[in-house]
Every structure is written in C-alpha cells, then in structure tokens.
Amino acid sequence: MLIKHPDDILPSEITSETLYQDRRQFIQTAMNTTVVTAITMATPTLLTPAHAKGLLPSSPDTSYLQELPNVKKSTFSVNEELTPLEKIISYSNFYEFGTSKSDPMRHAHTLKTRPWQVIIGGEVEKPGILNIEDILKQFPLEERIYRHRCVEGWSMVIPWVGFPLADFLKRCQPTSKAKYVQFFTLRDSEQMPGQKRDLLDWPYTESLRIDEAMHPLTLLSVGMYGKTLPNETGAPIRLVVPWKYGFKCIKSIVKVHLVEQQPFTSWETADASEYGFYANVNPDVPHPRWTQAKERRIGELTKRKTLLFNGYADQVGELYRGMDLTKYY
Amino acid sequence: MLTLLPPILCLLPLTILTFQWGTDSLGADPVATLLYETGIWSLRFLLLTLCVTPLRALLKWPAQDSESNHLRRTFGLSAFGYSSLHLLCYLWFDQSFEWSDILSDIFTRPAIAIGGLSFLFLTTLALTSNQTMINLLGKRRWKQLHQLIYLTALGSVAHFWLLAMSKVDVREPLMYGFLLTLLLLLRYPPLLNWLNKPQSP
Numbered sequence: 040m041l042i043k044h045p046d047d048i049l050p051s052e053i054t055s056e057t058l059y060q061d062r063r064q065f066i067q068t069a070m071n072t073t074v075v076t077a078i079t080m081a082t083p084t085l086l087t088p089a090h091a092k093g094l095l096p097s098s099p100d101t102s103y104l105q106e107l108p109n110v111k112k113s114t115f116s117v118n119e120e121l122t123p124l125e126k127i128i129s130y131s132n133f134y135e136f137g138t139s140k141s142d143p144m145r146h147a148h149t150l151k152t153r154p155w156q157v158i159i160g161g162e163v164e165k166p167g168i169l170n171i172e173d174i175l176k177q178f179p180l181e182e183r184i185y186r187h188r189c190v191e192g193w194s195m196v197i198p199w200v201g202f203p204l205a206d207f208l209k210r211c212q213p214t215s216k217a218k219y220v221q222f223f224t225l226r227d228s229e230q231m232p233g234q235k236r237d238l239l240d241w242p243y244t245e246s247l248r249i250d251e252a253m254h255p256l257t258l259l260s261v262g263m264y265g266k267t268l269p270n271e272t273g274a275p276i277r278l279v280v281p282w283k284y285g286f287k288c289i290k291s292i293v294k295v296h297l298v299e300q301q302p303f304t305s306w307e308t309a310d311a312s313e314y315g316f317y318a319n320v321n322p323d324v325p326h327p328r329w330t331q332a333k334e335r336r337i338g339e340l341t342k343r344k345t346l347l348f349n350g351y352a353d354q355v356g357e358l359y360r361g362m363d364l365t366k367y368y
Numbered sequence: 369m370l371t372l373l374p375p376i377l378c379l380l381p382l383t384i385l386t387f388q389w390g391t392d393s394l395g396a397d398p399v400a401t402l403l404y405e406t407g408i409w410s411l412r413f414l415l416l417t418l419c420v421t422p423l424r425a426l427l428k429w430p431a432q433d434s435e436s437n438h439l440r441r442t443f444g445l446s447a448f449g450y451s452s453l454h455l456l457c458y459l460w461f462d463q464s465f466e467w468s469d470i471l472s473d474i475f476t477r478p479a480i481a482i483g484g485l486s487f488l489f490l491t492t493l494a495l496t497s498n499q500t501m502i503n504l505l506g507k508r509r510w511k512q513l514h515q516l517i518y519l520t521a522l523g524s525v526a527h528f529w530l531l532a533m534s535k536v537d538v539r540e541p542l543m544y545g546f547l548l549t550l551l552l553l554l555r556y557p558p559l560l561n562w563l564n565k566p567q568s569p
Contacts, residue, residue: 125396126396127396129395129396130395130396130397138537140395140396140397141395193397193400238537325476328477328479328530328531329477330472330473330476330477332469333469335397335399335400335461335462337396337397340398340399340461341460341461341464342461342462342463342464
C-alpha cells in the first residue's frame with residue numbers, strides 16, 4: 040500500500056523558475072550598479088583631494104599687496120627668466136598652513152601681518168622690539184633677483200625686495216659672544232592652523248652662523264615683484280639665503296636671537312640625518328632619499344643640473360673653506 | 369552597456385589629466401602633478417583589482433567566474449596603463465632618458481628599485497592577462513603566477529611611502545597601506561569562507 044505523505048512544502052511556496060531567474064537578474068544588475076556607482080562616486084572625490092594642485096584657480100588674489108616705494112635694483116641679481124608670481128604663490132612649502140604646496144593659497148589669508156613686531160635679543164648691545172612699519176622706513180630697500188632651490192629638487196627665480204640682514208644686525212650691535220643668529224616664526228594656531236598638528240616642533244626655527252648671517256647676499260625680504268610679500272610666501276618679513284636650500288629661509292619672522300652655541304633648527308630636530316644645519320645647495324651631497332644633482336626649474340619639463348652653492352660659489356665658497364661638506368651638510 | 373561602463377570609468381582620470389595638460393591647469397609644477405596622479409591611480413586600480421574577490425563573496429555575486437575575471441582584468445590593465453605613464457614621466461621628465469643616471473638612481477634609492485620591480489611584476493601580469501596565456505600556462509600555473517599581484521601591491525605602497533617627500537606627513541601612504549592590509553586580511557581563508565557563507569533567509 041502506498042501511503043502518500045503530504046509534501047512538506049506547499050506548491051504555492053515554491054519559487055517559480057521565472058521569479059528565480061528574475062532574482063538572479065536582479066542581483067546581477069544590483070551588483071553592476073553598485074560597482075558603477077562606487078566608481079562614479081569615488082572618481083571625483085578621489086580626484087579632488089588628490090593634491091587639488093591642478094584644480095585651483097590660476098590667478099590667486101593679490102589685490103591686498105602694497106607697492107613698495109624707492110626700491111633700488113641690485114647688482115647681485117641674476118639674469119634668468121623670472122618665475123611668475125602666481126606660481127610662487129601657489130607652490131609654497133609653508134607647513135603652518137598645511138603640508139600640500141597649494142595649502143597656503145587656501146589658508147594663508149588668516150595670517151594678520153599688521154600690526155607686526157620683531158623682537159631682537161640675546162647677545163646684542165641694543166635689544167628691542169621693532170614694528171614692521173619702522174623696519175620698512177629704516178632700511179633702504181633693494182630688488183635682488185635670486186635663484187631659489189628647494190631641498191625637494193625644484194627651483195625658481197624670484198625678484199625679492201629687501202635689505203641685507205647684516206644692516207639689520209649691525210643696528211643692534213652683536214656682542215663678541217654672538218656666534219649664531221636664531222630666527223623664529225610666529226606661533227599662533229588660530230592664524231596658522233597647520234600648527235594644530237605636531238608635524239614640527241613649533242614655532243619653526245632656523246639659524247645661521249654669524250659670518251653667514253653677515254654675508255652681503257643674505258637678505259631680510261619684505262616683498263617680491265615690487266610689492267609686499269604675499270602671505271603664502273612668509274609675509275611680512277622673511278629670510279632669504281640664496282645658496283642654501285629653501286627651508287633655511289624662514290618665513291613670517293617674529294624673533295631674532297643671537298646666541299653663542301649652535302642652536303637646533305626645526306628640520307634638524309625632525310630628522311638630523313636628512314636636514315643638516317648648513318643645508319648648502321650641493322649637487323654632490325645627496326639627500327638620503329634622493330639625489331641633489333639635478334633640479335626642475337618651475338615652468339620647465341625636464342631637469343637641469345644643480346650648481347654648487349646654487350651658483351653662488353664664487354661669493355660664498357670662502358665661508359666653508361676646509362670644511363667637509365659631506366659631514367656638514 | 370553595463371559591461372562597457374567600468375572601462376570607460378577607468379579612462380576618466382586619464383581624460384581629466386589630458387584636459388588639464390591641454391589647458392595648462394596642472395598647477396605650478398605640472399610634472400609633479402602628473403607623476404603623483406599617474407602613480408596614485410595605478411595604486412587605486414591595483415586595490416580595486418583586489419576588491420573584486422571579497423566584494424563578490426560579500427555581495428553573493430551570482431555572476432559567472434568569467435565576469436568577475438573580466439572586471440579584475442579591466443582594473444588590472446588600468447593599473448598597468450597608469451603605471452606605464454608614471455614610468456614614462458619619470459624616465460622622460462625626471463631623467464631625460466639618461467640611462468646611467470637612471471641606473472644609479474635604481475641602485476641608490478630603494479624607493480626607485482622597489483617601484484621598478486613592482487612595474488616588472490605588473491608587466492608580467494598584464495602580458496599574461498589574456499585567454500591565450502591562460503590556456504598556454506594552464507589554469508593552475510596561471511593562478512600561481514598571478515599571485516604576483518600581492519607583491520606588486522605591497523611594492524607600490526612601499527614605493528609611495530618611501531617617496532612621501534614630506535616625511536613628517538605620511539597620512540596618505542598610511543591610508544593606502546591600511547586599505548591594502550584590509551584587502552589582504554579578507555583573503556585569509558576563514559574570513560573569506562565567512563564572507564562566502566550563504567545568508568540565512
């Protein structure tokens with residue numbers, strides 16, 4: 040006798056084949072759509088932060104810059120093609136406003152350059168505080184077109200406006216103990232949002248040996264292209280040492296301190312094996328992670344050879360006579 | 369149409385870069401931007417290639433093997449394309465095709481050596497990515513060979529890491545390293561099985 044058990048599953052519960060196929064179709068379409076949507080959504084978001092370098096407006100705001108009167112042309116200038124102002128502004132290492140080179144262009148407007156004071160102290164007969172307006176009045180300004188070489192391997196030609204640091208230092212009469220000059224950038228994370236991150240030991244600090252500081256090529260710059268310094272480039276006053284890598288040229292200076300012992304600089308503190316105290320441009324002494332033999336001049340596609348002391352060897356070679364430049368890099 | 373979309377989207381970054389090149393809007397140092405963008409897109413497509421397997425398991429993708437293989441291949445070849453452009457930019461703009469300089473660069477900078485090695489791996493993968501090569505090698509050996517993708521991806525992240533100019537800011541390579549670690553972890557058999565487990569109704 041055949042006993043027929045009733046089915047466990049009612050026929051009405053069985054998914055029909057067409058519906059089953061539809062489900063597969065549905066999942067497949069959903070999958071494809073997911074992939075496509077993911078890529079579509081990811082593309083613009085991935086592109087934008089990808090160093091928004093390329094996507095920035097090509098002409099930054101320069102309307103706030105003021106004409107500097109009575110600027111004399113200097114014979115120290117090189118006769119090379121100038122890097123356009125927009126490129127100088129949009130390509131700046133100024134970690135106080137972020138680590139990307141276009142960050143300063145986005146954030147440096149928060150920097151207030153008036154009022155601005157520079158404190159001079161340490162081993163000097165005449166310590167004091169100088170207002171930026173007084174500095175601009177006291178020192179005769181000159182235009183100096185210098186090569187500017189970054190430790191990263193790129194370079195520019197910049198028409199700085201400024202005056203020799205030596206003139207500035209002589210005013211405050213360094214004592215016989217003044218062997219080094221130390222500089223400090225403003226520390227104010229409200230004005231300089233990049234300082235909220237512990238990238239470097241803020242405030243940024245740099246230093247020169249006294250003979251380097253007194254060298255006629257060493258400049259305190261207050262402008263470029265005949266006008267005041269754009270915020271992105273270290274307004275209102277910065278150091279320019281054309282034979283050294285750019286990071287020596289400290290920006291937005293608020294304090295100058297003369298000392299007897301060689302001070303630690305910000306980049307030396309961050310990594311002394313990569314960024315030395317001297318940081319002289321030298322094609323024969325490579326950075327631990329890349330060669331310094333060549334550089335890309337901004338505006339050119341291929342690289343050019345880097346010159347010893349950035350091409351200023353005749354003027355400054357004497358400062359380092361007898362020194363082992365691979366040891367004192 | 370849907371099968372055409374991924375390859376079109378793979379070409380999108382190239383299209384944008386070409387447009388920016390043409391309109392001189394690659395920034396103050398166009399070469400740096402090109403090197404960065406071609407490199408980063410190559411890495412992104414490598415990671416996308418590695419996304420296919422876990423994604424397929426996770427989403428219970430009912431598609432045939434050939435379809436996911438096809439997607440993997442599209443992403444993989446895109447990675448190869450962008451890294452070729454990346455290498456070309458380096459050889460041309462950075463080194464002006466001066467082979468002695470290039471050789472010394474390879475021997476003195478681990479970042480360059482690792483990058484070059486990863487490119488060799490990726491080239492091998494690209495050259496053996498067609499059906500003819502699968503048939504020629506046999507599926508087993510082909511699969512073994514294509515395990516090279518893991519070394520390639522690890523090499524790419526290491527290359528990026530070592531090159532991060534501002535050594536103090538390695539957030540970006542760190543992020544890619546994290547993503548790669550995640551994608552590699554998802555290949556740990558128990559995890560992959562767990563992803564593959566059929567969902568309860």
